[in-house]
Amino acid sequence: GAVVSQHPSWVICKSGTSVKIECRSLDFQATTMFWYRQFPKQSLMLMATSNEGSKATYEQGVEKDKFLINHASLTLSTLTVTSAHPEDSSFYICSSRRGLNTEAFFGQGTRLTVV
Amino acid sequence: AQKVTQAQTEISVVEKEDVTLDCVYETRDTTYYLFWYKQPPSGELVFLIRRNSFDEQNEISGRYSWNFQKSTSSFNFTITASQVVDSAVYFCALGYGGSEKLVFGKGTKLTVNP
Numbered sequence: 001g002a003v004v005s006q007h008p009s010w011v012i013c014k015s016g017t018s019v020k021i022e023c024r025s026l027d028f029q030a031t032t033m034f035w036y037r038q039f040p041k042q043s044l045m046l047m048a049t050s051n052e053g054s055k056a057t058y059e060q061g062v063e064k065d066k067f068l069i070n071h072a073s074l075t076l077s078t079l080t081v082t083s084a085h086p087e088d089s090s091f092y093i094c095s096s097r098r099g100l101n102t103e104a105f106f107g108q109g110t111r112l113t114v115v
Numbered sequence: 116a117q118k119v120t121q122a123q124t125e126i127s128v129v130e131k132e133d134v135t136l137d138c139v140y141e142t143r144d145t146t147y148y149l150f151w152y153k154q155p156p157s158g159e160l161v162f163l164i165r166r167n168s169f170d171e172q173n174e175i176s177g178r179y180s181w182n183f184q185k186s187t188s189s190f191n192f193t194i195t196a197s198q199v200v201d202s203a204v205y206f207c208a209l210g211y212g213g214s215e216k217l218v219f220g221k222g223t224k225l226t227v228n229p
Binding site for chain 2: 032034042043044045046049091093095097102103104105106107108109111
């Protein structure tokens with residue numbers, strides 16, 4: 001079964017509103033989680049690394065004020081897309097690992113559509 | 116810089132055919148990890164295999180097999196006797212520098228026709 005759960009699976013929101021996406025590790029503690037973005041028919045691009053109890057690390061070109069990440073517990077990381085615009089419409093997917101040097105498990109992904 | 120190249124954008128085969136998906140990577144690290152993931156239309160990424168840079172043994176898991184060649188920086192994936200359920204986008208990925216981050220290839224869309 002899934003070890004990383006993501007919610008919601010899909011969301012439609014109006015332009016200018018904010019949307020929160022949750023990523024949970026189900027049976028292990030994750031000090032680090034990763035957020036990826038995937039445009040249609042494109043590859044996954046790492047957006048940021050979510051660190052429990054500290055600030056997230058963002059990849060170059062990713063606006064930290066637009067994509068707010070909170071990792072308040074060892075099993076939950078949230079990504080909030082603030083003041084969403086149509087160009088933010090994408091597939092967002094999180095991942096985590098049970099421990100170092102193990103495979104990354106991915107959540108089910110969230111398809112965001114901003115209208 | 117780290118890079119993963121999947122030159123095949125789309126492949127279409129008929130059921131029961133064998134198919135090989137190519138993956139070429141670039142990294143200057145001596146320690147790294149290679150992965151294959153399957154992404155069905157539902158979107159979820161399904162882990163298939165992880166291989167570290169010091170283990171060049173080929174691996175077989177049922178109808179799936181992987182060929183890791185450090186000399187050519189390739190990590191190819193073969194599906195034997197393909198089935199319609201194998202239809203998906205397959206991603207090759209590189210984990211490097213002791214980091215848990217992954218660099219993905221652009222993916223290969225495999226369509227298996229009945």
